[in-house]
Structures are given as structure tokens and as C-alpha cells.
Amino acid sequence: MSKIEYYMNLPYDLSGSMSKNRFRNELLWGLKKMYELYKTNEDFVVVFDYRCDIEVHLENKFEFYQVKTQNNSGTYTINKLTDKKKGSKSVVGNLYSLKYDINMNEIDDVYVAIVSNAPLNDGKKTYNNSHEVKIKTIDSSAIEKIKLSIKNDLNIDEDINLENLFFIRIGLDLIEPQKTLIGETAIFFEDVFGRECSKVKSLYNVLYEEIYSKSAYELDINTYENIVSKKGINRDRMDIILKSYANNTDKSVELAKYSINEWCRNNFSRRLSLIKSLTTIVSKLSESSILKDIENCILSYIYNNIDKLQVSDKELIEIISEIVEEKRPIEVSKTDIEALILLTLKKYEEGVYE
Numbered sequence: 001m002s003k004i005e006y007y008m009n010l011p012y013d014l015s016g017s018m019s020k021n022r023f024r025n026e027l028l029w030g031l032k033k034m035y036e037l038y039k040t041n042e043d044f045v046v047v048f049d050y051r052c053d054i055e056v057h058l059e060n061k062f063e064f065y066q067v068k069t070q071n072n073s074g075t076y077t078i079n080k081l082t083d084k085k086k087g088s089k090s091v092v093g094n095l096y097s098l099k100y101d102i103n104m105n106e107i108d109d110v111y112v113a114i115v116s117n118a119p120l121n122d123g124k125k126t127y128n129n130s131h132e133v134k135i136k137t138i139d140s141s142a143i144e145k146i147k148l149s150i151k152n153d154l155n156i157d158e159d160i161n162l163e164n165l166f167f168i169r170i171g172l173d174l175i176e177p178q179k180t181l182i183g184e185t186a187i188f189f190e191d192v193f194g195r196e197c198s199k200v201k202s203l204y205n206v207l208y209e210e211i212y213s214k215s216a217y218e219l220d221i222n223t224y225e226n227i228v229s230k231k232g233i234n235r236d237r238m239d240i241i242l243k244s245y246a247n248n249t250d251k252s253v254e255l256a257k258y259s260i261n262e263w264c265r266n267n268f269s270r271r272l273s274l275i276k277s278l279t280t281i282v283s284k285l286s287e288s289s290i291l292k293d294i295e296n297c298i299l300s301y302i303y304n305n306i307d308k309l310q311v312s313d314k315e316l317i318e319i320i321s322e323i324v325e326e327k328r329p330i331e332v333s334k335t336d337i338e339a340l341i342l343l344t345l346k347k348y349e350e351g352v353y354e
Contacts, residue, residue: 001101004224007062009102010051026067027211028177029115029170030054033065034207035188038238047232048215051098054115057232063111066095071174075121076167078142081114082149092146093153096165104156108163117174120167127169135165178204193246196286198352203245210241252346253282259342263314277339291340294327298344299353317341 030048037044037056047055056063068076068091084090089097091114099110113132120127122142127133135146147160173180185204189197197203210233217230228234256278264271285291298320302309309316320341321334328337347353 001103003060003062006101006107007051007057008224010098022067022069023215025069025172025174025177026053027208027215028181029065029067029172030211031181031207032170032184034211034233034238035184038188038235038242039191043235045228045232045234046211047227048211050221050227050231052095055232057228061109061111062098063113064095064098065113065115065168066091067115069117069172069174074118075126076114076116076118077121078123078145082145084149084153089153090149092165093150096150096160097154099164100154104154106158106161108161111164111166113166113168115168115170117170117172119169127167131169133167133169135167136162178208189242189245190286192242195282197245198252198347198350199245202351203241206241210237252343252350252352253278255346255350256339256343259313259346273335274339274342277333277335278343281336281340281343285340285343290327290329290332294324294337294340295344297324297327298341299348302345302348313342313345316345 027048030046030053033054033056034046037046043059045057047057052064053067054065056065068080070076081092082090084093088094095112095114098112099107101107119130120133120138122138124139124142136143143162147162150160151157182201182204185207186197186200189200189203214231214233219230221227221230257275260271260274260278264274281291285295301320301323311319317338321337324337324341325334328334
């Protein structure tokens with residue numbers, strides 16, 4: 001049986017109904033998973049809400065993730081894995097069913113995991129410091145309880161291997177998860193392209209809307225190709241989205257350079273000094289808390305005085321330079337501050353801070 005034949009015969013829609021918040025958390029974790037996969041340079045497809053909450057299709061294997069977040073500070077117990085409501089399977093039984101082909105052969109290579117913001121508690125130990133727990137290694141009585149639950153759910157008598165069954169603990173901000181992930185999007189972009197994204201909120205929104213539309217598609221799908229197309233996002237699609245932002249991310253810098261060249265057309269020394277400072281600011285801004293603080297101060301002035309700024313860029317730079325002078329450390333030159341103000345103005349004009 002081929003890999004695709006196995007997949008097409010799996011049950012689907014295992015997650016059932018869920019709250020709006022849990023659905024959001026599922027998608028946000030799926031986006032984090034996409035960032036992780038993209039950095040591997042391997043081909044992948046991430047499928048949303050079809051056979052499982054989050055699926056990862058790789059060249060030689062499948063990975064299935066069931067996301068189970070909770071708002072309290074408690075642990076994720078074995079009972080939560082094995083208990084079932086009337087007429088339904090347990091969490092672990094539902095998930096583990098994906099490791100069986102149409103002939104009920106258990107496939108060890110298929111990776112399945114419960115994902116939660118709570119630590120696993122096997123009755124003897126709480127895995128507070130473990131990101132990933134291999135279920136085969138937990139307390140023996142908990143293992144037997146899990147095996148019995150799976151056997152009852154799947155109506156089988158054979159022993160169960162529990163190979164590649166994991167519990168993954170994640171850090172997820174349940175209060176303002178979008179803000180946290182926007183920050184992670186900025187870090188991811190800089191790691192991949194070596195520079196800041198000029199419109200990181202816009203990039204995040206585009207990626208989130210993309211995965212939301214995939215997860216929301218509910219019409220019947222009869223072929224594997226259509227599943228990938230309608231429910232999945234692959235590396236090629238991420239390439240297109242990311243590179244469109246990579247190609248635009250230097251626009252504010254180019255606009256700042258253009259302004260410098262216009263202002264200092266007849267002053268080579270001044271032009272060279274400002275261009276050099278701009279290059280320094282661009283290279284250090286993402287890593288310097290001092291420069292970030294000054295940038296925020298510049299932005300605050302712009303926001304609070306937007307209706308009063310009826311002056312030229314050069315005059316505005318002089319005004320703001322005086323305001324932020326007290327924040328300037330000795331290792332940052334006045335010309336560096338002027339370049340930072342100019343860059344901030346151009347980023348503001350381009351909607352980078354929206």
C-alpha cells in the first residue's frame with residue numbers, strides 16, 4: 001500500500017466541535033510549526049483541520065498533531081487522554097487511529113502527538129521541564145491504561161506498540177497570542193532573510209488569513225492533490241508570500257537614501273556621513289534596545305503631533321533630534337540619530353508601524 005493510499009483511507013474530522021479560542025490557538029500553533037518547518041529547507045505541506053488539527057506531510061512520513069490547550073494552571077492527566085464522552089473515542093484513541101491502515105496494520109513510522117500548554121502528569125511524575133515526552137517512557141501503569149483505552153476505542157485485541165506517540169508541551173500566550181506570534185514572525189523573518197521585515201503585522205495577517213481559509217474549507221475532497229490544494233500550505237506557497245515581503249522590506253531604506261542624496265547633492269562630506277550612519281542604524285536597529293527605545297520615542301512624538309507637523313523633513317529631523325538628545329549614548333553620534341529619525345519617518349510613511 002502506497003503512502004497516499006494509506007492517507008486517503010484514514011478517518012477525518014477527528015477534532016469535533018471546538019470553542020472559538022481553541023480553534024484560534026490551533027491555527028496559531030500551526031503557524032509556529034510552519035516557521036519551524038520552513039527553516040529545515042525540506043519540502044513540506046501543513047494541512048489544517050482535516051484528518052487531525054494539524055498535519056505535516058513530509059516526503060517519507062506523516063505527522064499528526066492534536067492541540068489541547070487549557071486555561072487553568074493544572075496538568076494534563078492520563079485521564080484526560082483516555083476518558084471519552086458517550087458515543088465518541090478518547091483523545092488518545094482518536095489520535096492513535098491514524099497510525100492504522102485500512103487493513104488495521106499499525107504503522108510505526110507515523111508520528112502522532114498531543115500538543116498542550118499544560119505539562120503531562122502520568123500519575124507518578126509531572127513533566128514540567130520536558131518539551132517532548134515519549135509516551136513509551138512514562139509510568140508503566142499509565143502506559144497500560146493508554147493501551148487499554150486505544151484497544152477499546154479501535155476494537156482490537158493485539159498489543160499496541162505506542163511507537164512515535166508523543167506528548168508535546170508548548171509555550172502559548174492565551175491572553176494575547178497574536179501579539180506574541182507577531183513578535184515571533186519578526187524574529188523568523190530576520191532569521192531567514194537577515195534583515196527586519198518592514199511590514200511584519202501585515203505579513204502575519206496574510207499568513208494567518210491563509211491558514212484560516214484552509215482550515216475553514218469544509219466541502220468534500222476526493223483526491224490527495226485537492227486535499228493539499230484546498231486544506232494545505234506548502235513550502236512553495238510560503239516562499240511566494242515571504243519573498244513578496246522580502247522584496248519590499250528595503251523600500252523605507254531606499255526612500256531614506258533618496259532623501260539624503262537630494263538634500264546633500266552639493267555636499268559630498270555630509271551626504272557620505274549620513275549614508276554611513278543610515279547603514280549603521282539599519283544593521284544595528286533590530287538588536288539594540290537603546291536604538292529601539294529612541295525609535296519608539298520618535299514614533300511617540302510623531303503620533304502625538306501628527307496634526308502639527310507642517311514642516312519639512314529636514315526641519316522635523318532637527319526638532320526631534322533636540323527632543324531625543326538626552327537619550328543618545330556617547331557611542332551613538334548625532335548623525336546616527338538624524339539617520340534614525342529619517343528612517344523612522346520613511347517607515348511611518350510606508351505604513352510599517354500600522
